[in-house]
Amino acid sequence: MSDQQVGGPVGLAVAASPTEAGIDPATGAAGASTGTVVGRSPGQLAWLRLRRDRVGMVSGAALIFFVLLAAAAPLVERLYGKGPQERFPELLDRNGTPLGYAGGMSPEHWLGIQPRLGRDIFIQIVYGLRTSLMVAFVAALLTIALGIGVGILAGYLGGRVDALVTWLIDLTLAFPFFIFCFAFVPIAAAQFYGPRDAEATWFRPLLLVLIFALFNWTYTARIVRGQVLSLREREFVEAARASGAGLGHVLFRQLLPNLWAPILVVFSLNVPALITAEAALSFLGIGILEPTPDLGRLISDSVVYIRDDPAFTLTGGVTLFLLVLSFNLFGDALRDALDPKSTR
Numbered sequence: 001m002s003d004q005q006v007g008g009p010v011g012l013a014v015a016a017s018p019t020e021a022g023i024d025p026a027t028g029a030a031g032a033s034t035g036t037v038v039g040r041s042p043g044q045l046a047w048l049r050l051r052r053d054r055v056g057m058v059s060g061a062a063l064i065f066f067v068l069l070a071a072a073a074p075l076v077e078r079l080y081g082k083g084p085q086e087r088f089p090e091l092l093d094r095n096g097t098p099l100g101y102a103g104g105m106s107p108e109h110w111l112g113i114q115p116r117l118g119r120d121i122f123i124q125i126v127y128g129l130r131t132s133l134m135v136a137f138v139a140a141l142l143t144i145a146l147g148i149g150v151g152i153l154a155g156y157l158g159g160r161v162d163a164l165v166t167w168l169i170d171l172t173l174a175f176p177f178f179i180f181c182f183a184f185v186p187i188a189a190a191q192f193y194g195p196r197d198a199e200a201t202w203f204r205p206l207l208l209v210l211i212f213a214l215f216n217w218t219y220t221a222r223i224v225r226g227q228v229l230s231l232r233e234r235e236f237v238e239a240a241r242a243s244g245a246g247l248g249h250v251l252f253r254q255l256l257p258n259l260w261a262p263i264l265v266v267f268s269l270n271v272p273a274l275i276t277a278e279a280a281l282s283f284l285g286i287g288i289l290e291p292t293p294d295l296g297r298l299i300s301d302s303v304v305y306i307r308d309d310p311a312f313t314l315t316g317g318v319t320l321f322l323l324v325l326s327f328n329l330f331g332d333a334l335r336d337a338l339d340p341k342s343t344r
Contacts, residue, residue: 046261049337056333062326070130077123082109084127084293087118103311111315114298115305121312125319127293132323135205135288136274139212143274144267146213147220148259152251154221155228165225169218177215177277178284184211185286201292208287212274220266227259261338268334272327279320295320 040048050056069076077083091099091109096116098104103112103121111121154165188207193199231237232255240254281287282296289297295316302313 046337050333053333053336055329056337059326059329059333062322063330066129066323066326067133069126070133073126073130076126080120080123082120082123084119084123085291086120086123088113088120089118092116092118097305097308103309105311112309112311114301115309115312121298121315124293124298125295125316128295128298128316129319129323131205131288131292131294132275132278132296132320135208135212135278136271139209139216139274140267140270142209142213143216143270144220144263146217147266148224148256148263150217151221151224152228152255152259155225156232156247156251156255158229162225165221169221172215172218175215178280180215181211181281181286182284185281199289204288204292208278208281212277216270216274219270220263223262223266224259227262228255231255231258265331265335265338268327268331272324272331275320275327276324 050060088109091104091113092115093099098113098115098118100106100112103115105112109120109122111125113119114121114124150165154162185204185207189199189203192203237250237254240250245254278287279294279296279299282294283300285300287296288294298316299313299320302309302316306313
């Protein structure tokens with residue numbers, strides 16, 4: 001991280017364009033319109049850059065829509081008048097295929113009917129969004145917290161601690177994630193519930209959150225460690241140590257405030273990766289199980305009917321694609337906005 005990015009205890013300014021700094025580009029005079037210099041914080045400058053990024057604003061608006069839709073799933077259910085487990089067998093033919101156009105789409109069923117089960121696809125997608133976002137956000141928060149703690153200790157203490165953490169990171173990255181999930185998830189389910197008992201609806205989401213946190217903290221730890229290595233010899237850290245500050249004060253009061261920019265970027269890019277991983281595990285049958293709605297399992301169920309009812313596959317697939325794309329585009333825009341050297 002360059003000096004311009006550090007806006008912590010040393011009070012270094014973030015590089016800004018003439019307009020952002022309150023300077024009239026035509027005259028070069030500071031505060032030409034008001035007669036005073038307009039000072040802006042690093043956060044205000046980042047917001048100005050983000051507002052100028054149209055792709056970032058559109059993707060951010062799409063994310064807000066998806067999050068609000070998922071958070072308000074019970075309200076949407078009441079307004080829509082159909083629940084995720086409610087079935088409509090009268091709308092299926094004798095082969096289990098939805099009657100009507102495009103998989104049974106109608107004013108009553110906006111995205112059609114799920115083949116064989118007869119459930120409304122729209123409300124399944126709404127609750128599936130809720131499941132995917134809940135698992136991804138909780139796992140990302142745990143991942144960030146664990147990665148920050150391990151990375152900041154390794155970068156500041158160095159020596160054997162840094163060597164041990166680096167070895168542990170390399171070991172975790174080399175471990176096959178999906179093979180571990182295929183082996184561990186069924187064993188854990190059988191251990192807690194047995195082959196004949198129905199699992200609690202909270203068990204698989206909690207298990208996936210713990211597995212994601214176990215395997216994904218390494219990326220955050222690497223980035224935080226690298227940033228701390230460049231900050232630990234700065235004057236403000238030396239001054240804190242010379243004044244008798246303890247380890248916790250130096251780590252979390254001096255170093256951590258200077259790390260929020262890369263941490264936010266990592267978080268914004270980690271969430272879509274976790275959404276995709278959760279959907280992939282559910283698609284393979286080892287993730288979220290019935291009766292909990294899930295986008296990955298919805299896509300998996302639709303593959304069988306891709307010839308008879310292609311709209312069923314498209315609705316779940318397009319929803320997942322737009323959700324992940326919005327997160328990735330917003331993460332890129334956030335990274336550019338927090339980088340004072342960015343020309344975008």
